Amino acid sequence: MRFGLYTLTLFLSTISLASAVERPNVLLVVTDEHNFRTLGCYREQLSADQAEMWGPGSIVETPNIDRIADEGVLFTRAYATAPVCTPSRAAMFTGRFPHNTGAPQNNMPLRTEVPTLAKILSSNGYRSSYIGKWHLGGPGKPEWAPNVDGGFENTAFMFNRGHWKKLALTDGVPSVGSRNNKGAPDYGVEEADDKTFTTDYLTDRAIESIRHPSDEPFLLVVSYPDPHGPNTVRAPYDSMYDHLRFLPPRTYQQKDSPKPNWLGGGPNHPVFRGEQMSKYFGMVKCIDDNFGRLLESLKQQGQLDSTLIVFTSDHGDLCYEHDRLNKGNPYEGSARVPLLIRYPDRITAKTVYEGPAGTVDLTPTILTLAGISTDAAFEGRSLTSRIAKNARSTINLPPEVTFLRNAGTSPSWLAVVDGRYKLIVSTKDRPWLFDLQEDPDELLNYYGRPGTEDIVKQLGTRLMDYAQRTQDPFATEDKIANSIERCVVPLIANPR
Template sequence: MRSILIRFALFSCACFASVNVWAATPMNVLIIQTDEHNFRTLGCYRDTLDEDQALVWGKDAIVETPAIDSIASRGVICTSFYATSPVCTPSRASFFSGRFPHNTGSPQNDLPLNNDVVTFAEVLRREGYATGYAGKWHLDGPGKPQWAPERQFGFADNRFMFNRGHWKKFLIDVDGPKVASTNRKGEPSYDLKGADETTFSTDWLTNRAIEFIREHSDKPFCFHLSLPDPHGPNSVRHPYDSMYRDTAIRPPMTFAMSKENPKWATGKGKNATVKFNAAQMSLYFGMVKCIDDNVARLLATLDELDLTERSIVVFTSDHGDLCYEHGRLNKGNPYEGSAKIPMIIAAPGLIPSSSRVDQALGTVDFAPTLLTLLGKPVPAEVEGRDASRLLMEGDAKSWDDVTFLRAAQAKANWVAAVSDRFKLVVSVSDVPWLFDLQSDPDELVNAFGNPDHREVVEALSVALVEYGGQSNDPSLRAGPLKTKLEALLPN
């Protein structure tokens, strides 16, 4: 298996001779990123799945998402896109930088990005784009909410960027933006009492995005809208709070965990024992519906300003939410519900409509792919892969179908190699696990000992070793994880 990592030198104009036909008219970029979003809540992803996988909470327990689905119908849906590290900070670090988390300064939550990181936004700012950001950032350390971090990383207008938190109500006063709900001590709180279509977080942040688009509609722009929902706490304004209250919602089939469940999947603390709560899921669905309605407003704004055909629109998330799959909530492990995320890209004139890419991709691949689509230089430090040809032409012949995941730690206690079909997880706390996502989409059976898959295990092990060496992952330089992985290599 060839090396997965492709480092990019700074591109000259000549490098883009074959793809520069669109560079004369710069494309705008609008990125909509949600937080802790289970891909099965989106209609366009359910359409890619068998019924038992699409309807894990019951045949009627679905959210209709026509606006988000329309982005997929105008572009490409990536069915095997993964958070390079399925926790907020490290996943976002990779997304914006194109580097693996341990090379960004942010391999786990609340650690700030290194000063030398060049994001795709910084590249576009240098190229003359108007750049802006609204919503959760989570890449400047422990500050909370910490509006408008001093280090902008290319987002010139970051007035409405806040570092941390999942606030539900905002306002703007003479001092600028602020959380509109407070506790008895006068501190910002997650309460949403009185939130409406102008103050609720999803609506308020979308309004900031619309204002930016209108202000900069006459020049190339890149705006990132980072919505803190549907991350918990599961609460949403009226009428979304009651929209799914009477929906029959059941636990996923995998809720009752197998006795052979991997040790890396065992919950700790408040996640050690989880009771299924249909009311909480109905509110999660409500948050997703509110997001879709606001995506519709954004798309309508692009249409109104005649920007639709000149704008790349991306819908994605930072990581998933198990939503009771495998008896768990939230994220942090390599199960599909935790690590697999939406990635939908509409790029008129570049990516054919109604396209589907099944090959494995990760958040680390986003920055080089976006910049190449735009015909812009890719920083030499980028470690992710340029998937632009894969998205534009569907040419998988030269694509190594594997991406890498790691635990959200400086020295990870598990790493994984994932293809469209197979997932190999090597952990310090357990035997290796191999999931065959084709025959076992619920990820219940360890196929590691299946002799039919021995070559798969060897190939993915070799790929992990190559990844560890080329990315200088401290988890694989020395120690038990390195020892366990080397034992899997072919003789």
């Protein structure tokens, strides 16, 4: 059969249109400084003492976020590739490790020539929008629609930095809704309501974007600046959990176990304040309620099942574990993040993925789940073959690991995590090996214990391979390089 030019063109156009229609929308929801234990779907995977870290019954119900786990895949061991905002987000949106993005520490701008999730999807016919905190544009604060925007097309409601609690909209122009006595924007929450409180406000803008008619699939990122501090939230969430009896975590003021030297700075022995945990829980509940609004909007538009939905965070919050607040170190509370994906066409409901994953894996995984091909070079892995339907053929793949590094341009520590262990090498200490099965509180160093030689060697070898593959400059620092070698060479030849 011979096609005329018109017939052939029409035939190819039909194929192209069908392919575009089959491509899913992508909704990526990112929270900030979010402890994974606050989500019900994660508590279900933990023992009671791990799930209720701040005392018996100290939980917040999160049915809307939990729904993604019920109808998709829950990653039990997802980690911030560098547990601080900018470098983690740089890894998340590029699939590269932070030192290869131009943004290895807070307030450094993403290199404009680096391929991003938005650039790749835009080149494949997607309309891309970013709503909320970006933190990859440099020092600007808040800097609406920042100059460095990662290639997102619609950035009117993207702001570069800040944890603003109240926002305003005047003639379609966004601004911070709270000001100090000098007229400068501040983090005040006074009189914020369900239209002006930042989580609600950003959700409203996202729903407007979802309802925008278009023949193109969309990429929509909604980036909430909560539950990052300051721990304040609008009513009624500000007192919703005041009835709970919050207790310090078991590792708070722990005196029986040595502290690792790589723990470094940070607020030592912060005074435990249960009211701060109540407000933190309130922020999480507000996020969950608003996430439910996003899901309902997709349903109303008939786009729920045709949208690849991802929920994650840029890093965790220790919330007083190990006498620390916030993040920046490789402890679970700091580095481990929620990661949930729903896409019924490719992912079976109630899938639990127990392998390690990093924020650096997010972009390549989203692209392959969506069926998007690209020539961009990624350093993270696509996890699609491990989580998608009919993925059993991956059983003979090598053991999985993910890599973490400290934020910044000065080396402090590197870490490698597998399905059970976490090995940390640093400039200030001997290697540390955590056994997260035997010691989920991360109080003991298993390095050098009889029977751990093989796992230390395996993880050290993977860390050495990572350093060479990604040219991580941290690995060339003398103490870190010596520690990695010490792990790879049999311990008997490297006595302490």
